[in-house]
Each structure stands twice: as structure tokens, then as C-alpha cells.
Amino acid sequence: MQILQDKKIVLGISGGIAAYKTPELVRRLKEQGADVRVVMTQSAKAFTTPLTLQALSGNAVADSLLDTQAELAMGHIELAKWADLVLIAPATAEIIARIACGMANDLLTTLCLATSATIALAPAMNQQMWHAQATQANIKTLNERGNQIWGPGSGEQACGDIGLGRMLEVDELVSLSSDFFADKYLEDQHWVITAGPTREAIDPVRYISNHSSGKMGYAIAHAALRAGAKVTLISGPVTINAPIGCQLISVNSAEEMHQQALKFAPKCTTFIACAAVADYRVAKIADHKIKKTNDAMQLELIRNHDIVADVASLSTKPFIVGFAAETQNVEHYARGKLMRKNLDLIAANDVAKSGQGFNSDDNALTLFSAIDKTEIPLANKQIIAQQLVALINQHYLAKHN
Ligand code: PMT
Numbered sequence: 001m002q003i004l005q006d007k008k009i010v011l012g013i014s015g016g017i018a019a020y021k022t023p024e025l026v027r028r029l030k031e032q033g034a035d036v037r038v039v040m041t042q043s044a045k046a047f048t049t050p051l052t053l054q055a056l057s058g059n060a061v062a063d064s065l066l067d068t069q070a071e072l073a074m075g076h077i078e079l080a081k082w083a084d085l086v087l088i089a090p091a092t093a094e095i096i097a098r099i100a101c102g103m104a105n106d107l108l109t110t111l112c113l114a115t116s117a118t119i120a121l122a123p124a125m126n127q128q129m130w131h132a133q134a135t136q137a138n139i140k141t142l143n144e145r146g147n148q149i150w151g152p153g154s155g156e157q158a159c160g161d162i163g164l165g166r167m168l169e170v171d172e173l174v175s176l177s178s179d180f181f182a183d184k185y186l187e188d189q190h191w192v193i194t195a196g197p198t199r200e201a202i203d204p205v206r207y208i209s210n211h212s213s214g215k216m217g218y219a220i221a222h223a224a225l226r227a228g229a230k231v232t233l234i235s236g237p238v239t240i241n242a243p244i245g246c247q248l249i250s251v252n253s254a255e256e257m258h259q260q261a262l263k264f265a266p267k268c269t270t271f272i273a274c275a276a277v278a279d280y281r282v283a284k285i286a287d288h289k290i291k292k293t294n295d296a297m298q299l300e301l302i303r304n305h306d307i308v309a310d311v312a313s314l315s316t317k318p319f320i321v322g323f324a325a326e327t328q329n330v331e332h333y334a335r336g337k338l339m340r341k342n343l344d345l346i347a348a349n350d351v352a353k354s355g356q357g358f359n360s361d362d363n364a365l366t367l368f369s370a371i372d373k374t375e376i377p378l379a380n381k382q383i384i385a386q387q388l389v390a391l392i393n394q395h396y397l398a399k400h401n
Contacts, residue, residue: 153168223389
């Protein structure tokens with residue numbers, strides 16, 4: 001069953017240009033099984049029409065506090081009680097300010113005061129308005145009251161400015177809505193996850209690296225967040241966005257990743273080493289671009305610290321899961337790393353197979369403990385990560401109970 005199946009979502013639309021995306025948002029939430037009721041402010045109607053939203057949601061759109069007909073159908077208090085989630089998208093600076101002040105001067109703000117459901121706001125405004133002290137103070141107030149702030153994203157804005165203030169994309173809002181309703185079985189846990197490649201500098205313009213895209217590690221971070229964990233993601237250089245809500249620590253080299261991992265690991269419950277860390281670095285990084293002088297050249301390489309093994313030798317060590325990227329004898333090598341690095345679990349992937357492993361959207365894993373093994377068959381990395389996180393939690397609970 002889809003997580004949004006039969007979930008009751010009030011979508012509050014305020015008057016910003018991003019309101020033109022809300023018909024698609026309604027369509028996508030409905031597609032996931034949600035029951036959506038739309039509440040619009042008067043200014044929202046300048047950007048999208050009630051008729052479109054009514055047709056897509058299958059429900060009458062409410063836009064007035066004083067509409068006797070609408071109140072007869074489902075009064076504003078009833079609507080406030082009905083909601084499992086109130087999502088305000090786009091949330092303009094103006095509606096954010098009014099909700100933060102506790103005003104009740106239209107249907108949407110009144111509903112916000114009258115509901116006991118979580119209110120999630122997806123801010124959308126000019127970047128200067130987002131950074132304004134007043135807006136930031138309002139966001140802080142709303143956060144402290146337990147409201148969720150989804151976004152904003154960064155990029156080019158309708159006014160031509162570039163910066164923070166774009167409403168999150170429809171995909172991201174649907175995903176966050178689904179995350180909101182997911183089982184929070186990792187609440188009270190803190191996961192530290194390494195992801196992506198490392199870069200070992202040769203000279204100011206060249207480096208040694210590998211094909212890790214970060215997709216697997218980022219998917220695990222997303223799945224752990226979705227299950228309610230606090231997540232610190234220590235990532236090498238990648239081109240994908242970190243999941244919303246995680247603490248992102250960006251690094252380049254293995255030594256930087258080592259330093260950050262040892263900083264965060266003693267405070268976490270679970271450490272996942274998904275990064276493809278370079279085993280060696282260049283002994284002496286050239287100060288200037290190396291010139292072609294000979295037909296052949298040699299680089300002296302020295303061993304990097306083994307990050308996950310060093311975490312495993314901490315006096316207060318978390319539950320530790322390593323990865324093994326193998327091209328042959330997968331079980332043999334994976335089990336060897338499990339024992340040698342003193343890990344609780346190791347997730348092995350056969351990276352010789354095409355369409356999985358490095359830099360692909362899919363993967364297949366075999367999870368080994370000292371005594372058993374579990375297959376996670378080929379699927380999208382987001383799906384794999386959800387299964388892996390659930391399995392890790394089972395082992396974690398078995399160890400701690
Ligand atoms: O990022 P993607 O494109 O999505 O690809 C995902 C992946 C293939 C990179 C991922 O699934 C994976 O297998 N990650 C581990 C890759 C790897 O470096 O494996 P390894 O067998 O060389 O290392 C074994 C373990 O030791 C790993 O947990 C690794 O993070 C850790 N390690 C290795 C060397 C080192 N100096 N420090 C470490 O912590």
C-alpha cells in the first residue's frame with residue numbers, strides 16, 4: 001500500500017507565482033492515494049483557478065471564511081479537524097508572517113489556528129525577502145512551534161534574482177509528504193553516513209578518484225531520515241542534492257573524510273561507510289601543474305587511513321555497517337572485510353555487473369553478519385536503501401536488546 005493512501009491533506013495555496021505548480025502537486029498527491037482538499041487565499045486565485053484545483057482534487061475548493069454554502073459542506077473547523085497534514089505551498093512571506101502572528105483573518109490562517117495537524121510550509125519568495133530578518137524570525141517562531149519548513153530551494157527566481165527562495169519542486173513536496181507519514185522507527189537514533197568518492201590531489205588541477213556518484217549513500221541518508229533518524233552525511237564531491245533535513249558535511253579527500261568521521265562517529269548510534277574512499281593518496285602533492293617532460297612518470301602513493309576500521313576501534317563505538325565493492329569472490333572478500341575491519345554488518349555489491357553499483361540508479365546487495373546473510377535483490381537505490389535501513393535496524397535492536 002502507498003504511504004499516502006487515504007491520508008487527508010489540506011493543501012493551502014497562497015498568492016505566489018509558484019502557485020501555478022499546485023494543480024500538478026494535487027494530481028501527484030492524489031496519484032499516491034491521498035485525499036486532498038484545497039484552501040486558497042484570495043490572491044492565490046490570481047495565479048491558478050479554483051476550477052482546475054476542484055477538477056483535480058475531486059473536492060470543492062474553499063476560499064472564504066464567510067461562505068455560507070461552503071460552511072454547509074465542510075465548515076472550516078471541520079476541515080481543520082479532518083486534516084492529517086496541512087501543507088501550505090507556496091507559502092509566501094505574507095502568509096508565513098500571518099501564521100507566525102496567529103492571525104485568523106481569512107480561511108487559511110483560521111484553519112491553521114484551528115488544526116491540531118502538523119502544518120508544513122513550503123516557502124516561495126524573492127531571495128531578499130527570504131533572507132529578511134522579519135521572515136527569518138517568523139520561520140524561527142514557526143519552527144519552534146513544531147511546524148515543518150520544507151525548503152525553500154535555490155536557483156533562478158521568477159523576478160530574475162538567483163538564490164534561496166524557490167518553492168521546492170512538486171516531486172520533492174510529494175516525497176516529503178510521503179516521508180512525513182512514514183513509520184518513524186529510528187526516532188532517537190543518530191546515523192552518520194559516508195558517501196560518494198574521495199579526491200586525492202596530484203597537483204593543483206589533477207586528482208585520483210573513482211566513479212562513485214553518491215547515489216547509494218544519499219539514498220540511505222534519505223531512508224534513515226524518513227524513518228525518523230537524525231542524519232549526518234559526510235560526502236565526497238558529487239553532483240546530486242543532499243536529502244532535505246540531513247546535516248551535510250562536504251569533504252574532498254580521504255583524510256578530510258577521516259577527520260570528520262572520527263569527529264561525528266563517537267556521538268552517533270549507527271555508522272554507515274558507503275563512501276568509495278581512495279585507499280592511497282599521493283605522497284607529495286605538486287605545488288604547480290606538473291609539466292610533461294618524459295614519456296612515463298611515476299607517482300609515489302601512500303596508504304590512507306581506513307576510516308571505517310578506525311571508527312570500529314573507538315572506545316565508544318556505534319553500530320557499524322561497511323560496504324564491499326567487489327568484482328569477484330564477493331562473499332569471500334566481503335566476509336574478510338567484515339572480520340578484518342571489525343564491523344557489525346557489511347553490505348556487498350557486485351560492481352562487475354552492469355546496471356548496478358557505481359554511478360547507476362539501481363543496485364543489488366547482500367548483507368552479511370558474522371552468522372547470516374540476506375539478499376536485497378536488484379531495485380532502484382531508494383528502494384534498496386529503505387530495505388537496508390530496516391534490516392540494519394533489526395540487527396541493531398538484536399544487538400542492543
Ligand atoms: O556512489 P554510487 O555511485 O551510488 O555507488 C555506490 C557504491 C558502489 C560506491 C557503494 O555501494 C559501495 O560499494 N561503497 C563502498 C565502496 C568501497 O570503497 O568499497 P571497499 O570494498 O573498497 O571498502 C570497504 C569498506 O571500507 C567500505 O565501507 C569503505 O567505505 C571503507 N573504507 C575503505 C577505504 C578506506 N580508506 N576507508 C574506508 O572507510
